[in-house]
Amino acid sequence: MKVDLMIEELRAVLQAQQARAREIAALPGTSLLKRPTPEAWNVLEVFEHLNLSSGVYVRGLEEVFARKAASHRPNNDFTPGVLGDWFTTGLEPQPGGGIKWRMRTMKMFDPARNAGASLESITRFIDFCSRLLVLLEKARTTDLNKLRVTSSLGPIIRFKAGDAFRFPVAHQRRHFLQIERLLAMD
């Protein structure tokens, strides 16, 4: 795939998510705390889950870009890695708005087992999106095939930098469907 097109696509999604997150942050507190069942996440916990997961890629990309981006020549072609592509397309919502398979969250990404969530979680989400947008600009100047980032699936699975952008954005899209469902609930 062409890197410039990929960047434009990811940028549009991230900007839309940021705008929606700002609207959601202004909603009454009770809407943000609604749970479909006592154990299920509310909107704030979904945002915190996204922070825990996307944070891995934002920090990983920032680190590897700072250290190594300059040592590779710009390359406008990106070939997704086998695992990176498989996980990303598996997450991606289907055209009809459904999801392909359900997944269980690892404990380390479950806000209810960590430090809880608050309005602050939405603010930090917006900040993570901004950092991804800055990283996307830097992506033009290097080779996304050559740089690698540890994935949120554990230290054994490392994604190519291009997949380290695609995965969190697809993951966020998937959870935005959940957020809209939660907000539409009575």
Added chain:
Amino acid sequence: MDLVRSTIQRYVDLSDADWQRIAPLWHERAFTKGAHICPAGEVEQWFYIVKSGVQRLSFFHEGNDVCVGFAYDGSWCGEYASFVSRKPARFDVKAISDTVLVGIRHEDLQRLYSEMKIMERFGRLILEELLIGRAVREVEQLSLSAEERYDRLVQRSPQLLQLVSQKDIASYLRMTPETFSRLRRRR
């Protein structure tokens, strides 16, 4: 927002014109169970009224979380000493159930104090109330037996027993969970 107006009006009378200046400065903020409202070490920026949920004030001492107070519907919440002094909070303020607070920022409340005499009076009255509450608790801590402390709590805030874990209440009453459950069975 009716909650904020009626809470302030427990202390002072507000005209509609007063309220129009005050209302826009209060913001609703939601926290899920387990979330920090103000972590120890940070400066508290907010003064809150509890709309829903239960919160706990505690500090960390020799490996234990020592509970010093609770807040629930209609009460004040936040790390008040830090809010007033602008120094790092000594206490951790945490939501122990899903919580909605309505809060005002420090600079906004200060502005209301300096611009509206009635709000300055409100500020003095809540400070007096907090001070008296602290004094009563201090005397109770030092003079009452474990059993008497338990009885006072049941008398003053019976709902707490339903809302808060036994471990936290025992810590609040300065007794072991074993003593607490023994006292509880006795009743």
